Amino acid sequence: MREHTGTTTVDGDAETVPGAEGREAVTPEPDHEPDGRTDAEPNGAAHAREDGGTEDRADAARRRWPRVLGALLAVALIVVGGVLYAQGRQLRDTPATANLALTDAAATTRVTGDVSSALTKVFSYAPGSTAATRATAKQVLTGKALQQYAALFGQVERQAADQKLTLTSEVVRAGVTRLTGDSAHLLVFLDQVYERQGRAPTTAAAQLTVTAELRDGRWWIVEIGSI
Numbered sequence: 361m362r363e364h365t366g367t368t369t370v371d372g373d374a375e376t377v378p379g380a381e382g383r384e385a386v387t388p389e390p391d392h393e394p395d396g397r398t399d400a401e402p403n404g405a406a407h408a409r410e411d412g413g414t415e416d417r418a419d420a421a422r423r424r425w426p427r428v429l430g431a432l433l434a435v436a437l438i439v440v441g442g443v444l445y446a447q448g449r450q451l452r453d454t455p456a457t458a459n460l461a462l463t464d465a466a467a468t469t470r471v472t473g474d475v476s477s478a479l480t481k482v483f484s485y486a487p488g489s490t491a492a493t494r495a496t497a498k499q500v501l502t503g504k505a506l507q508q509y510a511a512l513f514g515q516v517e518r519q520a521a522d523q524k525l526t527l528t529s530e531v532v533r534a535g536v537t538r539l540t541g542d543s544a545h546l547l548v549f550l551d552q553v554y555e556r557q558g559r560a561p562t563t564a565a566a567q568l569t570v571t572a573e574l575r576d577g578r579w580w581i582v583e584i585g586s587i
Contacts, residue, residue, distance in 0.1 A: 420475060461539040468536050471544045474579035475572050476531040479548060483529035490517045500574075503582040524557035529566075542574040547587075 406498035425427040462469050490513075497509050519525050533549040550566040571583040 458540065459538050460541070461536040461544075464539070466543050468539055471539060471572060471574075471579050472534045472536060472546065473543075475546055475548065475570055475581060478579075478581055479550065479568070479570070480529055480530055483550065483552065484527060485516070485520060486526045487520045487524050492521055500581060502573075502580045505571075505581045505584050508584060526555040528553045528555075543573075544572045544579065546572065547572040 430507050482493065482500065484498045493508075494513060494517075497506065497513070501509055516527075520527075529550050529552045531548055535547050536544055537547055538545040544568070548568045548570055550568065552564050552566055554562040554564065567587040569585040569587060570581055572579045573582050576579075
């Protein structure tokens with residue numbers, strides 16, 4: 361009879377398998393690791409999941425940036441538009457653009473014609489027509505201009521009667537320096553011819569500054585100054 365050298369010893373939970381002498385006992389690995397991961401989910405998979413979450417957050421951040429930049433761009437465009445609008449209003453409201461003499465040719469031509477005609481009439485007279493000239497002045501002059509004219513024309517009437525003096529005035533150039541809806545400032549150049557009985561005519565030039573106002577649909581001269 362053959363002796364069996366292997367024995368089976370039971371000591372608590374330990375178990376010796378027959379014939380296992382000289383071999384390492386194999387202890388089964390637990391199904392769950394201490395950190396809570398299973399054999400089906402190795403460490404690499406966990407790291408991959410964590411890395412994937414980081415990448416998802418980065419992708420979400422990258423997707424948000426175009427929307428943020430678009431909003432900032434829209435705000436910037438609104439601000440720039442407001443600044444340009446304000447600057448445009450300032451340019452439109454400058455004295456230069458408010459001067460109709462630079463933009464309204466028809467109005468400029470009209471005031472130039474009315475003032476030139478009025479000056480020609482009030483600065484032209486003959487010995488027997490001073491009363492008519494005075495009456496005409498009241499139809500084209502008003503305010504300070506009429507007062508100035510009335511004070512000077514009294515002397516002119518006496519000279520015209522005593523010296524048989526005739527004065528003929530002609531506007532050779534008139535320019536509007538400023539024009540608004542109802543006010544105009546002009547620079548006027550006149551040629552004047554004086555004739556006295558028994559003497560040769562004398563020609564003289566006059567330069568006047570004129571302020572006119574639009575009243576009742578026509579231009580009145582309100583102030584006259586000499587240069």
